[in-house]
Amino acid sequence: MDRRGQSRRNFLKCSAAALAAGAGFTAPATALSHPHPLRKLADERNLRIGPAVAYNPLVNERSYYHTVRHEFNILTPENAMKWAGTHPQQNQYTFTQADAIFNFGVAHGLAIHGHNLCWQSANPSWLTNGHFSRDQLITILQDHINTVAGRYSGSIAAWDVVNEALNGSGNLASGVWHDGLGTDYVALAFQFAREADPNALLVYNDYSIETVNAKSNGLYNMVQDFQQNGIPIDGVGFQMHIDINGINYASFAQNLQRFADLGLALFISEMDVRMPLPATDAKLAAQANVYANILAAVLNQPACYAFQTWGFTDKYSWIPGSYPGYGAALIFDENYNPKPAYDALAAELMTG
Ligand code: XIL
Numbered sequence: 138m139d140r141r142g143q144s145r146r147n148f149l150k151c152s153a154a155a156l157a158a159g160a161g162f163t164a165p166a167t168a169l170s171h172p173h174p175l176r177k178l179a180d181e182r183n184l185r186i187g188p189a190v191a192y193n194p195l196v197n198e199r200s201y202y203h204t205v206r207h208e209f210n211i212l213t214p215e216n217a218m219k220w221a222g223t224h225p226q227q228n229q230y231t232f233t234q235a236d237a238i239f240n241f242g243v244a245h246g247l248a249i250h251g252h253n254l255c256w257q258s259a260n261p262s263w264l265t266n267g268h269f270s271r272d273q274l275i276t277i278l279q280d281h282i283n284t285v286a287g288r289y290s291g292s293i294a295a296w297d298v299v300n301e302a303l304n305g306s307g308n309l310a311s312g313v314w315h316d317g318l319g320t321d322y323v324a325l326a327f328q329f330a331r332e333a334d335p336n337a338l339l340v341y342n343d344y345s346i347e348t349v350n351a352k353s354n355g356l357y358n359m360v361q362d363f364q365q366n367g368i369p370i371d372g373v374g375f376q377m378h379i380d381i382n383g384i385n386y387a388s389f390a391q392n393l394q395r396f397a398d399l400g401l402a403l404f405i406s407e408m409d410v411r412m413p414l415p416a417t418d419a420k421l422a423a424q425a426n427v428y429a430n431i432l433a434a435v436l437n438q439p440a441c442y443a444f445q446t447w448g449f450t451d452k453y454s455w456i457p458g459s460y461p462g463y464g465a466a467l468i469f470d471e472n473y474n475p476k477p478a479y480d481a482l483a484a485e486l487m488t489g
Contacts, residue, residue: 176210178486185211185443192234200473211248214238219259253297255326257312274318279329286333295338298330299323307355324368331369342374348388374406381412381423397440407447409466411456416465425481432485
């Protein structure tokens, strides 16, 4: 058997531990051997760039594995660190998938952005159907954050401590934590996270907060309130799930600036740029422009810590399932070939 055949066999049977160690297989030629990977260009700009990573393709597809390893210097586990992924029963935690992604990232020098410690979605049914009292929920939240954030303490760059807590008016939305524990659940989660990992950047992460609007105003007030009351918060994640019409870039830059002025680290945490299918050259060009415009604003704002996308290949993206009729939202196509959006990001990193 030739070397490539051997290495493919090794890959297919490799364990999570071997995965993290690199498993000794060689990178395929072609699209995965760009002379200037985004990772290198971003390192030179002191920026972290990278995707959400899913467990199954990471373990099963060498093109997926090699693209992440070669192109990016930060990753976020897409689902593996959510409550439903780590805490299937009240007294049972499972870390197989979370550890595999974490170990892969650490082994290859990628920073890890944990996602997430408290959300009203992706929760196990024992939690959502438990009818727990306020005191019970406080204990449950603290135990979870201690166990999950504590496990990776010292080795994780940032945690999305609370995800999507606000509604469109900038007030706390209803959900298992708000309704069962009370309005101080956000502050408690941040306090528990600081105790569990004193070094990670503690981030509030949400969508539709990219520009100055009612929701980002509500967040701005919440952060100020936390700071005045000694609640630890270090960053904001602007998810950036947008489409090829883009956003108001002036308002975006102004919004970044006001959060930067609060002393926060800023993350573009989940960017994708969906388009109505089918993709055309014109739509792909418009998409490339949107990616470049957002990255340009990030490079202009020293408080920006990371530029992150929600996946990287159109082969694996949440968009077609969640926005019927839309897709092609990421920077590599379904065959792991770079799209115009990839080239636009590379050009922006080189010259922007
Ligand atoms: C999405 C994942 O991409 C999907 O695989 C999953 O089925 C649902 O969740 N905002 C977030 C992410 O903060 O956790 C969501 O991820 C996408 C929207």
